[in-house]
Amino acid sequence: xxxxxxxxxxxxxxxxxxxxxxxxxxxxxxxxxxxxxxxxxxxxxxxxxxxxxxxxxxxxxxxxxxxxxxxxxxxxxxxxxxxxxxxxxxxxxxxxxxxxxxxxxxxxxxxxxxxxxxxxxxxxxxxxxxxxxxxxxxxxxxxxxxxxxxxxxxxxxxxxxxxxxx
Amino acid sequence: xxxxxxxxxxxxxxxxxxxxxxxxxxxxxxxxxxxxxxxxxxxxxxxxxxxxxxxxxxxxxxxxxxxxxxxxxxxxxxxxxxxxxxxxxxxxxxxxxxxxxxxxxxxxxxxxxxxxxxxxxxxxxxxxxxxxxxxx
Numbered sequence: 001x002x003x004x005x006x007x008x009x010x011x012x013x014x015x016x017x018x019x020x021x022x023x024x025x026x027x028x029x030x031x032x033x034x035x036x037x038x039x040x041x042x043x044x045x046x047x048x049x050x051x052x053x054x055x056x057x058x059x060x061x062x063x064x065x066x067x068x069x070x071x072x073x074x075x076x077x078x079x080x081x082x083x084x085x086x087x088x089x090x091x092x093x094x095x096x097x098x099x100x101x102x103x104x105x106x107x108x109x110x111x112x113x114x115x116x117x118x119x120x121x122x123x124x125x126x127x128x129x130x131x132x133x134x135x136x137x138x139x140x141x142x143x144x145x146x147x148x149x150x151x152x153x154x155x156x157x158x159x160x161x162x163x164x165x166x
Numbered sequence: 167x168x169x170x171x172x173x174x175x176x177x178x179x180x181x182x183x184x185x186x187x188x189x190x191x192x193x194x195x196x197x198x199x200x201x202x203x204x205x206x207x208x209x210x211x212x213x214x215x216x217x218x219x220x221x222x223x224x225x226x227x228x229x230x231x232x233x234x235x236x237x238x239x240x241x242x243x244x245x246x247x248x249x250x251x252x253x254x255x256x257x258x259x260x261x262x263x264x265x266x267x268x269x270x271x272x273x274x275x276x277x278x279x280x281x282x283x284x285x286x287x288x289x290x291x292x293x294x295x296x297x298x299x300x301x302x
Binding site: 012015016018019020021022024026036037038042044045046049050052053055058060061062069070071075076093094095096097098099100101104152160161162 | 168184185192195196198199200201202203204205208209211212215216217218219225226227228230231232234235237238239242243244245246247248249250251252253256
Protein backbone atom coordinates (compact mmCIF):
# COMPACT_ATOMS: atom_id res chain seq x y z
CA UNK A 1 0.00 0.00 0.00
CA UNK A 2 2.07 2.88 -1.22
CA UNK A 3 2.01 5.85 -3.51
CA UNK A 4 3.25 5.30 -7.04
CA UNK A 5 4.68 8.79 -7.17
CA UNK A 6 4.14 11.46 -4.56
CA UNK A 7 4.70 14.99 -5.87
CA UNK A 8 5.48 17.32 -2.97
CA UNK A 9 3.59 20.56 -3.62
CA UNK A 10 3.71 23.93 -1.84
CA UNK A 11 -0.09 24.28 -1.58
CA UNK A 12 -0.41 20.82 -0.08
CA UNK A 13 2.32 21.61 2.47
CA UNK A 14 0.49 24.83 3.43
CA UNK A 15 -2.83 23.02 3.91
CA UNK A 16 -1.21 20.21 5.84
CA UNK A 17 0.59 22.63 8.19
CA UNK A 18 -2.69 24.50 8.77
CA UNK A 19 -4.48 21.27 9.61
CA UNK A 20 -2.00 20.42 12.38
CA UNK A 21 -2.20 23.97 13.73
CA UNK A 22 1.35 24.90 12.70
CA UNK A 23 1.66 28.54 11.61
CA UNK A 24 5.45 28.44 11.06
CA UNK A 25 6.10 30.60 7.96
CA UNK A 26 8.73 28.13 6.75
CA UNK A 27 5.80 25.99 5.59
CA UNK A 28 4.12 28.62 3.36
CA UNK A 29 6.09 31.83 2.86
CA UNK A 30 8.82 31.30 0.24
CA UNK A 31 10.50 34.68 0.86
CA UNK A 32 10.68 34.13 4.58
CA UNK A 33 11.74 30.51 4.18
CA UNK A 34 14.78 31.60 2.09
CA UNK A 35 16.11 33.50 5.11
CA UNK A 36 16.00 30.41 7.35
CA UNK A 37 18.38 27.51 7.73
CA UNK A 38 15.98 25.45 5.60
CA UNK A 39 16.77 27.90 2.71
CA UNK A 40 13.28 27.46 1.31
CA UNK A 41 9.89 26.01 2.08
CA UNK A 42 10.07 22.57 3.69
CA UNK A 43 7.36 20.15 4.80
CA UNK A 44 6.40 19.58 8.44
CA UNK A 45 7.77 16.39 10.04
CA UNK A 46 4.70 14.20 9.60
CA UNK A 47 3.86 15.34 6.05
CA UNK A 48 4.99 12.09 4.41
CA UNK A 49 1.85 10.47 5.83
CA UNK A 50 -0.18 12.39 3.26
CA UNK A 51 1.29 10.17 0.54
CA UNK A 52 -2.09 8.44 1.02
CA UNK A 53 -3.46 11.14 -1.32
CA UNK A 54 -1.42 9.67 -4.15
CA UNK A 55 -2.03 5.99 -3.45
CA UNK A 56 -4.59 4.89 -6.04
CA UNK A 57 -5.66 1.96 -3.87
CA UNK A 58 -5.80 3.73 -0.50
CA UNK A 59 -8.73 2.18 1.34
CA UNK A 60 -9.70 5.13 3.53
CA UNK A 61 -10.70 7.47 0.69
CA UNK A 62 -14.09 7.28 -1.00
CA UNK A 63 -13.64 6.23 -4.63
CA UNK A 64 -15.81 7.42 -7.47
CA UNK A 65 -18.56 4.92 -8.25
CA UNK A 66 -17.68 2.57 -5.41
CA UNK A 67 -19.56 1.88 -2.16
CA UNK A 68 -18.24 3.71 0.91
CA UNK A 69 -18.59 2.45 4.46
CA UNK A 70 -19.41 5.84 6.02
CA UNK A 71 -22.95 7.02 6.69
CA UNK A 72 -25.48 8.37 4.20
CA UNK A 73 -29.09 7.29 4.19
CA UNK A 74 -27.98 4.54 6.57
CA UNK A 75 -25.29 4.60 9.27
CA UNK A 76 -23.00 2.66 6.95
CA UNK A 77 -22.95 2.19 3.20
CA UNK A 78 -21.47 -1.31 3.49
CA UNK A 79 -22.36 -4.18 5.78
CA UNK A 80 -19.10 -5.70 6.94
CA UNK A 81 -18.05 -8.72 8.93
CA UNK A 82 -17.54 -7.90 12.60
CA UNK A 83 -14.06 -6.61 13.28
CA UNK A 84 -13.45 -5.56 9.70
CA UNK A 85 -12.11 -2.11 8.87
CA UNK A 86 -13.79 -0.06 11.53
CA UNK A 87 -17.29 -1.45 10.98
CA UNK A 88 -19.31 -3.57 13.37
CA UNK A 89 -17.32 -3.70 16.57
CA UNK A 90 -13.57 -3.23 16.62
CA UNK A 91 -11.47 -2.32 13.64
CA UNK A 92 -8.15 -0.91 12.59
CA UNK A 93 -6.37 1.82 14.54
CA UNK A 94 -2.94 3.38 14.32
CA UNK A 95 -0.70 2.17 17.16
CA UNK A 96 2.74 3.60 16.39
CA UNK A 97 4.46 5.78 13.83
CA UNK A 98 8.19 6.38 13.41
CA UNK A 99 10.07 8.62 10.99
CA UNK A 100 13.75 8.85 10.20
CA UNK A 101 14.67 11.97 8.23
CA UNK A 102 17.64 11.73 5.90
CA UNK A 103 16.68 15.18 4.66
CA UNK A 104 13.53 17.29 4.84
CA UNK A 105 11.01 17.36 2.01
CA UNK A 106 10.61 20.45 -0.17
CA UNK A 107 8.18 21.52 -2.91
CA UNK A 108 9.27 20.08 -6.23
CA UNK A 109 10.40 16.77 -4.81
CA UNK A 110 8.81 13.79 -6.50
CA UNK A 111 8.91 10.82 -4.19
CA UNK A 112 8.43 7.17 -4.79
CA UNK A 113 7.47 4.98 -1.88
CA UNK A 114 8.13 1.32 -1.37
CA UNK A 115 6.35 -0.40 1.50
CA UNK A 116 7.38 -3.72 2.96
CA UNK A 117 5.44 -5.64 5.57
CA UNK A 118 7.20 -6.08 8.92
CA UNK A 119 6.50 -8.15 12.01
CA UNK A 120 3.05 -9.07 13.30
CA UNK A 121 2.25 -9.88 16.91
CA UNK A 122 -0.69 -10.28 19.27
CA UNK A 123 -1.50 -9.01 22.70
CA UNK A 124 -4.45 -9.38 25.07
CA UNK A 125 -5.87 -6.08 26.34
CA UNK A 126 -8.48 -5.33 29.00
CA UNK A 127 -9.70 -2.28 27.11
CA UNK A 128 -10.19 -3.79 23.65
CA UNK A 129 -9.86 -7.60 23.78
CA UNK A 130 -7.40 -9.36 21.48
CA UNK A 131 -5.09 -6.96 19.66
CA UNK A 132 -3.35 -7.93 16.44
CA UNK A 133 -0.45 -5.63 15.58
CA UNK A 134 1.16 -5.40 12.15
CA UNK A 135 4.15 -3.36 11.12
CA UNK A 136 5.09 -1.89 7.75
CA UNK A 137 8.20 -0.03 6.66
CA UNK A 138 8.03 2.55 3.88
CA UNK A 139 11.08 4.01 2.19
CA UNK A 140 10.55 7.33 0.45
CA UNK A 141 13.09 8.12 -2.28
CA UNK A 142 13.39 11.35 -4.20
CA UNK A 143 13.71 12.06 -7.93
CA UNK A 144 17.43 11.22 -7.72
CA UNK A 145 16.83 7.88 -6.05
CA UNK A 146 18.14 9.18 -2.71
CA UNK A 147 16.49 7.84 0.42
CA UNK A 148 14.85 10.85 2.12
CA UNK A 149 12.51 9.39 4.75
CA UNK A 150 12.16 5.97 6.31
CA UNK A 151 8.76 5.52 7.92
CA UNK A 152 7.68 2.62 10.14
CA UNK A 153 4.03 2.29 11.02
CA UNK A 154 2.26 -0.14 13.32
CA UNK A 155 -1.44 -0.78 12.91
CA UNK A 156 -3.62 -2.61 15.39
CA UNK A 157 -6.85 -4.46 14.82
CA UNK A 158 -8.96 -4.64 17.97
CA UNK A 159 -11.50 -7.29 18.89
CA UNK A 160 -13.92 -4.62 20.11
CA UNK A 161 -14.02 -0.82 20.40
CA UNK A 162 -11.43 0.55 22.82
CA UNK A 163 -12.90 1.49 26.20
CA UNK A 164 -12.08 5.07 27.08
CA UNK A 165 -9.75 5.20 30.06
CA UNK A 166 -11.63 6.23 33.19
CA UNK B 167 16.80 29.33 16.35
CA UNK B 168 18.68 26.10 16.68
CA UNK B 169 19.72 24.64 20.00
CA UNK B 170 23.30 24.62 21.15
CA UNK B 171 24.79 21.47 22.73
CA UNK B 172 26.92 23.52 25.12
CA UNK B 173 23.82 25.16 26.57
CA UNK B 174 21.73 21.98 26.88
CA UNK B 175 21.69 19.59 29.79
CA UNK B 176 19.93 16.30 30.43
CA UNK B 177 16.55 16.95 31.99
CA UNK B 178 15.93 20.30 30.24
CA UNK B 179 12.34 20.55 29.05
CA UNK B 180 10.32 22.47 26.52
CA UNK B 181 6.51 22.47 26.72
CA UNK B 182 3.75 23.88 24.58
CA UNK B 183 -0.02 23.81 24.41
CA UNK B 184 -0.95 22.06 21.17
CA UNK B 185 -4.67 22.72 21.08
CA UNK B 186 -7.40 23.97 23.34
CA UNK B 187 -10.89 22.47 22.96
CA UNK B 188 -10.15 20.48 19.80
CA UNK B 189 -12.86 21.08 17.24
CA UNK B 190 -14.38 18.46 14.94
CA UNK B 191 -13.71 20.84 12.06
CA UNK B 192 -9.96 20.65 12.70
CA UNK B 193 -10.22 16.87 12.47
CA UNK B 194 -12.05 17.29 9.15
CA UNK B 195 -9.31 19.69 8.03
CA UNK B 196 -6.67 17.07 8.85
CA UNK B 197 -8.64 14.38 7.01
CA UNK B 198 -8.68 16.56 3.91
CA UNK B 199 -4.99 17.47 4.06
CA UNK B 200 -3.69 14.00 4.88
CA UNK B 201 -6.11 12.06 2.71
CA UNK B 202 -7.17 9.79 5.58
CA UNK B 203 -10.98 9.88 5.34
CA UNK B 204 -11.65 7.06 7.81
CA UNK B 205 -15.23 7.84 8.97
CA UNK B 206 -14.13 7.12 12.56
CA UNK B 207 -12.67 10.62 12.52
CA UNK B 208 -15.34 12.65 10.78
CA UNK B 209 -18.63 10.74 10.61
CA UNK B 210 -20.44 10.88 13.95
CA UNK B 211 -23.33 8.67 12.76
CA UNK B 212 -21.06 5.88 11.56
CA UNK B 213 -18.74 6.10 14.56
CA UNK B 214 -21.46 6.00 17.20
CA UNK B 215 -23.96 3.66 15.51
CA UNK B 216 -21.71 1.24 13.65
CA UNK B 217 -18.24 1.33 15.19
CA UNK B 218 -19.51 1.68 18.76
CA UNK B 219 -17.45 4.66 19.95
CA UNK B 220 -18.98 7.55 21.94
CA UNK B 221 -18.01 10.09 19.26
CA UNK B 222 -15.61 10.67 16.42
CA UNK B 223 -11.99 10.96 17.52
CA UNK B 224 -8.83 12.51 16.14
CA UNK B 225 -6.45 10.72 13.83
CA UNK B 226 -3.40 9.61 15.81
CA UNK B 227 -1.41 11.35 13.10
CA UNK B 228 -3.14 14.66 13.86
CA UNK B 229 -1.88 14.46 17.44
CA UNK B 230 1.56 13.43 16.16
CA UNK B 231 1.49 16.35 13.71
CA UNK B 232 0.56 18.84 16.44
CA UNK B 233 3.28 17.33 18.65
CA UNK B 234 5.71 17.88 15.77
CA UNK B 235 5.08 21.63 15.95
CA UNK B 236 6.15 21.63 19.60
CA UNK B 237 9.35 19.83 18.55
CA UNK B 238 10.27 21.95 15.53
CA UNK B 239 9.54 25.15 17.47
CA UNK B 240 12.08 23.87 20.03
CA UNK B 241 14.84 22.37 17.85
CA UNK B 242 14.49 24.65 14.80
CA UNK B 243 13.55 24.18 11.17
CA UNK B 244 15.01 21.21 9.26
CA UNK B 245 16.82 19.94 12.38
CA UNK B 246 14.84 16.79 13.21
CA UNK B 247 16.54 13.50 12.36
CA UNK B 248 14.11 11.10 14.09
CA UNK B 249 10.58 11.31 15.46
CA UNK B 250 8.54 8.35 16.63
CA UNK B 251 5.51 7.82 18.83
CA UNK B 252 3.07 5.32 20.24
CA UNK B 253 -0.59 6.33 20.34
CA UNK B 254 -1.52 5.39 23.90
CA UNK B 255 -5.01 6.87 24.22
CA UNK B 256 -7.56 8.38 21.89
CA UNK B 257 -8.00 12.13 21.48
CA UNK B 258 -11.58 13.38 21.40
CA UNK B 259 -13.27 16.60 20.24
CA UNK B 260 -13.10 19.05 23.13
CA UNK B 261 -9.73 17.80 24.36
CA UNK B 262 -6.98 20.22 25.32
CA UNK B 263 -3.48 18.87 24.70
CA UNK B 264 -0.11 19.83 26.12
CA UNK B 265 3.19 18.42 24.97
CA UNK B 266 6.67 18.26 26.48
CA UNK B 267 10.10 17.38 25.13
CA UNK B 268 12.71 16.38 27.73
CA UNK B 269 16.43 16.18 26.94
CA UNK B 270 17.45 12.54 27.43
CA UNK B 271 21.00 12.62 26.07
CA UNK B 272 23.39 14.85 24.15
CA UNK B 273 25.72 12.98 21.76
CA UNK B 274 28.02 15.37 19.91
CA UNK B 275 25.84 17.30 17.50
CA UNK B 276 22.69 15.28 18.24
CA UNK B 277 20.19 15.67 21.05
CA UNK B 278 17.86 12.85 22.05
CA UNK B 279 14.49 13.86 23.44
CA UNK B 280 11.67 12.08 25.22
CA UNK B 281 8.33 13.31 23.94
CA UNK B 282 4.99 13.14 25.68
CA UNK B 283 1.59 14.66 24.93
CA UNK B 284 -1.16 14.61 27.55
CA UNK B 285 -4.80 15.64 27.65
CA UNK B 286 -6.62 17.90 30.13
CA UNK B 287 -6.96 14.95 32.56
CA UNK B 288 -3.23 14.23 32.52
CA UNK B 289 -3.74 11.08 30.46
CA UNK B 290 -0.85 10.42 28.06
CA UNK B 291 -2.15 10.31 24.48
CA UNK B 292 1.18 10.18 22.65
CA UNK B 293 4.47 8.90 24.00
CA UNK B 294 7.68 8.82 22.03
CA UNK B 295 11.10 10.20 21.18
CA UNK B 296 12.87 12.53 18.82
CA UNK B 297 16.41 13.23 17.75
CA UNK B 298 17.68 16.51 16.32
CA UNK B 299 20.89 18.14 15.15
CA UNK B 300 22.18 20.87 17.43
CA UNK B 301 24.93 23.47 17.14
CA UNK B 302 28.15 22.95 19.16
